[in-house]
Amino acid sequence: MIQYILRRLLQVIPVFLGTTLLVYFMVFALPGDPIRALFGDRPPSEAVIAALRRQYNLDQPFWVQYGLFLKNLFTFNLGVDFTGQPIAATLGRIFPVTAMLAVEALAIQAVFGVAFGLIAGLRKGKLFDSTVLVASLVVIAVPTFVLGFVLQLVVGVQLGWAKPTVGANADWGTLILPATVLGLVSFAYVLRLTRASVIENMNADYVRTATAKGLSRPRVVLAHILRNSMIPVVTYLGANLGGLMGGAIVTEGIFNVPGVGQKLYQAVIRSEGPTVVAIVSVLVLVFVAANLLVDLLYAWLDPRIRYEK
Amino acid sequence: MTTSNVTIDEAGSEERPLLEIRDLAISFQTANGEFQAVKNAHLTIMPGETVAIVGESGSGKSTTALAAIGLLPANGRVSGGQILLDGEDISHAPERRMIELRGNTIGMVPQDPMSNLNPVWKIGYQVRETLRANGKPNAPADVARVLGEAGLPDSARRAKQYPHEFSGGMRQRALIAIGLSCQPRLLIADEPTSALDVTVQRQILDHLDTMTTELGTAVLLITHDLGLAAERADKVVVMYRGNVVEAGPSLELLRNPQHPYTQRLVASAPSLASRRIQAAKAEGIQTEELLAPTEAVEEKALPDDVLKVEGLTKVFKLRSGVGKAADFTAVDNVSFNVKRGTTTAIVGESGSGKSTVAQMVLNLLAPTSGRIVFDGVDTSTLNSREIFKFRRRVQPIFQDPYGSLDPMYNIFRTIEEPLRTHKIGDKASREKKVRELLDQVALPQSTMQRYPNELSGGQRQRVAIARALALDPEVIICDEAVSALDVLVQAQVLNLLAELQSNLGLTYLFITHDLAVVRQIADHVCVMQKGKLVETGSTDDVFDAPQQDYTKALLNAIPGASLMLPPAVA
Numbered sequence: 001m002i003q004y005i006l007r008r009l010l011q012v013i014p015v016f017l018g019t020t021l022l023v024y025f026m027v028f029a030l031p032g033d034p035i036r037a038l039f040g041d042r043p044p045s046e047a048v049i050a051a052l053r054r055q056y057n058l059d060q061p062f063w064v065q066y067g068l069f070l071k072n073l074f075t076f077n078l079g080v081d082f083t084g085q086p087i088a089a090t091l092g093r094i095f096p097v098t099a100m101l102a103v104e105a106l107a108i109q110a111v112f113g114v115a116f117g118l119i120a121g122l123r124k125g126k127l128f129d130s131t132v133l134v135a136s137l138v139v140i141a142v143p144t145f146v147l148g149f150v151l152q153l154v155v156g157v158q159l160g161w162a163k164p165t166v167g168a169n170a171d172w173g174t175l176i177l178p179a180t181v182l183g184l185v186s187f188a189y190v191l192r193l194t195r196a197s198v199i200e201n202m203n204a205d206y207v208r209t210a211t212a213k214g215l216s217r218p219r220v221v222l223a224h225i226l227r228n229s230m231i232p233v234v235t236y237l238g239a240n241l242g243g244l245m246g247g248a249i250v251t252e253g254i255f256n257v258p259g260v261g262q263k264l265y266q267a268v269i270r271s272e273g274p275t276v277v278a279i280v281s282v283l284v285l286v287f288v289a290a291n292l293l294v295d296l297l298y299a300w301l302d303p304r305i306r307y308e309k
Numbered sequence: 310m311t312t313s314n315v316t317i318d319e320a321g322s323e324e325r326p327l328l329e330i331r332d333l334a335i336s337f338q339t340a341n342g343e344f345q346a347v348k349n350a351h352l353t354i355m356p357g358e359t360v361a362i363v364g365e366s367g368s369g370k371s372t373t374a375l376a377a378i379g380l381l382p383a384n385g386r387v388s389g390g391q392i393l394l395d396g397e398d399i400s401h402a403p404e405r406r407m408i409e410l411r412g413n414t415i416g417m418v419p420q421d422p423m424s425n426l427n428p429v430w431k432i433g434y435q436v437r438e439t440l441r442a443n444g445k446p447n448a449p450a451d452v453a454r455v456l457g458e459a460g461l462p463d464s465a466r467r468a469k470q471y472p473h474e475f476s477g478g479m480r481q482r483a484l485i486a487i488g489l490s491c492q493p494r495l496l497i498a499d500e501p502t503s504a505l506d507v508t509v510q511r512q513i514l515d516h517l518d519t520m521t522t523e524l525g526t527a528v529l530l531i532t533h534d535l536g537l538a539a540e541r542a543d544k545v546v547v548m549y550r551g552n553v554v555e556a557g558p559s560l561e562l563l564r565n566p567q568h569p570y571t572q573r574l575v576a577s578a579p580s581l582a583s584r585r586i587q588a589a590k591a592e593g594i595q596t597e598e599l600l601a602p603t604e605a606v607e608e609k610a611l612p613d614d615v616l617k618v619e620g621l622t623k624v625f626k627l628r629s630g631v632g633k634a635a636d637f638t639a640v641d642n643v644s645f646n647v648k649r650g651t652t653t654a655i656v657g658e659s660g661s662g663k664s665t666v667a668q669m670v671l672n673l674l675a676p677t678s679g680r681i682v683f684d685g686v687d688t689s690t691l692n693s694r695e696i697f698k699f700r701r702r703v704q705p706i707f708q709d710p711y712g713s714l715d716p717m718y719n720i721f722r723t724i725e726e727p728l729r730t731h732k733i734g735d736k737a738s739r740e741k742k743v744r745e746l747l748d749q750v751a752l753p754q755s756t757m758q759r760y761p762n763e764l765s766g767g768q769r770q771r772v773a774i775a776r777a778l779a780l781d782p783e784v785i786i787c788d789e790a791v792s793a794l795d796v797l798v799q800a801q802v803l804n805l806l807a808e809l810q811s812n813l814g815l816t817y818l819f820i821t822h823d824l825a826v827v828r829q830i831a832d833h834v835c836v837m838q839k840g841k842l843v844e845t846g847s848t849d850d851v852f853d854a855p856q857q858d859y860t861k862a863l864l865n866a867i868p869g870a871s872l873m874l875p876p877a878v879a
Binding site for chain 1: 378380382404408409410411413416417419420421424426427428429430431438439443471473487488491
């Protein structure tokens with residue numbers, strides 16, 4: 001088991017190098033001059049531009065730039081972005097916010113998705129099931145920005161139940177609206193996945209045997225139907241955590257959440273190579289960790305799966 | 310409360326029946342409307358008595374038993390009649406009452422040990438929750454005791470393992486432990502051993518007998534095997550298409566079946582048929598009529614060996630632990646010859662390597678050492694073109710007629726495919742050939758446009774046979790070709806195979822675990838155990854005078870061994 005985890009962690013190295021190289025190259029290949037773009041209509045003197053270029057190593061060829069980036073990375077010096085802010089500080093500010101948002105969204109979709117999916121599955125073909133299925137289809141079909149603006153307007157502005165925008169001081173309470181919007185879309189998938197899995201499992205022979213043993217209905221449902229049905233759901237949720245951490249550009253934009261999505265978007269627009277790659281590097285680590293976690297959870301949920309090597 | 314009748318056939322018995330089913334009707338709600346699965350079922354079980362329900366799949370035997378423990382599928386309901394448990398009608402009892410009864414009054418041992426234990430919980434946990442739900446002491450020691458009583462060795466340690474770490478027989482023991490853990494008064498055993506090897510089957514049934522006798526548990530045994538039912542039960546109830554057609558004390562019913570269906574069942578149950586041949590031989594009666602007509606071919610010239618297997622060995626590399634590879638010898642120095650136009654059976658339990666031999670003979674798997682000589686040519690020397698030609702001459706029929714037909718192909722396309730692959734004839738002649746093949750396997754030509762899911766198991770296996778015959782092969786390898794079929798269908802398919810053999814001069818290599826089937830179809834038998842060929846000889850020799858202990862054990866394990874049956878057949 002420990003060997004397996006070690007092997008998985010070693011795999012991070014090539015994945016990390018590959019993704020950063022790719023992202024660095026893509027930012028490098030973006031058209032336009034990032035330094036000139038900073039100044040808009042009133043360009044400074046060529047000397048200033050040349051100095052700035054030297055400062056950000058933009059006058060060097062691609063491989064040198066990438067090498068310098070790696071060197072800085074391994075000496076824990078991420079440098080400063082084009083506005084002079086240290087990148088490390090930026091990361092320290094945006095990631096906790098997005099992590100909170102992601103965890104809150106994940107919790108919403110897991111709790112409600114599994115609960116509704118379980119009940120719908122057990123009552124397959126009944127009114128509850130049909131209602132939930134149609135409703136989830138609507139949620140899937142409506143684009144995030146529509147859902148976001150509608151919730152912001154109705155719940156945030158008209159009803160005043162939650163803060164319509166988040167702003168600088170994000171906490172669990174102020175993030176509830178964007179987390180709901182973010183969670184709703186995957187909630188529908190979690191619900192459908194749980195429902196399908198429950199329907200498959202509730203007709204399994206061992207469920208009938210469990211009933212024949214004299215177990216009460218709640219025990220049969222929890223220990224023999226739900227537990228077995230969680231295996232695909234957990235896989236999906238884990239993979240989704242990575243996606244949520246990548247920041248939801250649209251949702252963060254609507255609710256003015258100072259998180260990863262917003263920052264990444266700005267950095268890409270400004271062709272700020274170092275910032276983009278720094279954010280992506282952290283994301284790569286998050287993805288790898290989330291996937292490893294899913295695989296370990298998987299083995300815990302299903303004892304037939306054992307990682308030997 | 311209803312007072313139930315004293316049963317008629319048990320004269321003098323004043324005891325009240327433990328379970329009495331009266332005029333039971335069960336219907337299922339399907340997309341095509343209401344379907345009557347059980348129309349008129351009645352049976353009586355006295356305390357401590359064993360009663361067997363016999364019938365083919367779809368006869369309503371399992372449905373009847375499930376109704377008695379309140380486990381009908383969601384779309385099924387009791388539409389008439391009564392199920393009296395100790396005088397109380399439980400046919401419409403509320404779920405709360407059924408939960409009280411299940412486990413400690415009515416226990417169940419289900420059919421398939423592979424799918425009836427929850428794969429994600431330890432065995433001990435699954436026993437423990439049964440004890441706890443029924444208010445019995447459930448400490449680890451109690452769990453170990455319950456498992457130990459069901460014949461599970463080293464049960465305290467075994468309780469900590471998961472189902473996938475158990476063999477099929479071990480799992481069935483665990484399920485028996487669960488079924489009997491709360492000392493129920495009635496145990497419903499639904500085909501408790503049909504998924505197991507014959508020798509294991511015998512051990513399990515013996516153990517079940519001992520335990521239920523000790524506990525005084527009444528048993529409702531559901532089975533498709535009349536021989537097994539007669540051997541294990543005091544009374545047999547025969548069900549056919551939802552009706553109880555005959556019931557009575559086991560031996561009486563076997564010796565003197567009244568209903569035509571029972572008569573057919575008695576005549577074709579393989580376990581009984583093979584016994585009957587034994588009995589007839591003992592009395593010196595000609596057995597030609599009883600045996601499948603395979604001997605007619607002996608007239609033919611060329612009794613040469615179409616297939617020779619010499620020193621065949623297959624070693625698999627198994628991964629065990631970190632980086633270590635252990636060798637597993639699946640087939641160990643096996644040699645035998647198959648004469649043209651005859652049937653050779655390879656018999657053995659699961660894990661004996663018999664299917665591996667079949668795969669190597671089919672050239673689907675390369676042997677580690679040894680030779681397979683087909684018609685004088687070593688098959689390992691063939692190049693890919695020659696293998697292609699070889700495949701025309703050697704065709705397989707597999708066990709699972711559900712899995713071996715492509716559900717997206719209609720029957721015409723299924724049977725035509727080998728012809729097309731081997732570029733034989735044009736479209737018109739291929740269609741003609743398919744029609745001929747369907748005639749040969751006694752399927753209507755209209756079957757061509759249908760799909761596998763519209764056919765019954767027996768019909769699908771006929772399609773598989775037609776497909777195998779399409780290329781006019783010389784040798785057909787039947788890998789458990791009739792194991793998945795009901796007894797009557799099995800008898801029909803075996804007859805068809807025998808008929809085709811005498812008409813077309815086919816050679817069969819028959820892989821099976823069922824000695825009873827071997828008795829009916831084979832000329833020669835090879836008995837395999839753990840990869841080795843332990844005994845070989847003509848079917849008569851092997852059955853009449855088995856040399857090896859293992860062969861004797863296999864023969865004794867055929868259900869109905871202890872029954873004395875009349876040699877003559879109706």
